[in-house]
Amino acid sequence: MKVSPSALLPILRSGTVGELLARFYLDPDRRYTLTELAKELDVSLPTIAREVDRMRESGLLTEERVGRARVVWANRRSVLYEPLSLLVALTYGPRPVLEQLLSDVAGVDSGLIYGSWAARYQGEPGAEPNDVDVLVIGAPDPDQLFDIADEARRRLRREVSIRSVKPSVWTDADPRDPFLKHVKSRPMVELDLKGDAV
CATH class of the missing domain: 3.30.460.10 (Beta Polymerase, domain 2)
Incomplete structure (x- = not known):
């Protein structure tokens, strides 16, 4: 299945990426499990896991394991935190x-x-x-x-x-x-x- 770039922010690979960034960067203190994200966004768990992995590897997210669950949230120490928060608010906010x-x-x-x-x-x-x-x-x-x-x-x-x-x-x-x-x-x-x- 071919995924189309976001029409709100065409530099994003998909609308799912924008929705994820909005969840993380508009409420940076909230922590999510991958299952919660998949349910909220109505997207498959493997798709959420792939996008979260990309964001975590690039330093946009912080992660910890709680039992078997992966819990993720915005990395406020990233130099991209403030500009990305503004960009997300303007587009997916x-x-x-x-x-x-x-x-x-x-x-x-x-x-x-x-x-x-x-x-x-x-x-x-x-x-x-x-x-x-x-x-x-x-x-x-x-x-x-x-x-x-x-x-x-x-x-x-x-x-x-x-x-x-x-x-x-x-x-x-x-x-x-x-x-x-x-x-x-x-x-x-x-x-x-x-x-x-x-």
């Missing part, structure tokens, strides 16, 4: 950062990223995304969403806009509604708002 910020917010049923970032994440070629567009399904406090967008903007160093729609509007969208018609016709990235986000 939106999904884990928004999952963390939106998890457990009262009134949020689900959420997704749409627009150019979602298109690049899904592999659609194109220019670097200028912003991150988020749609929240539910009835959260608008002021809280504004604060979350502001915090996401600070962490991701790019504009973040969050819109919300009631679940009934999303589920039974009027086919004449140009906004929802556009969102549903283009790539979307669902946010896992109940899992362990970064």
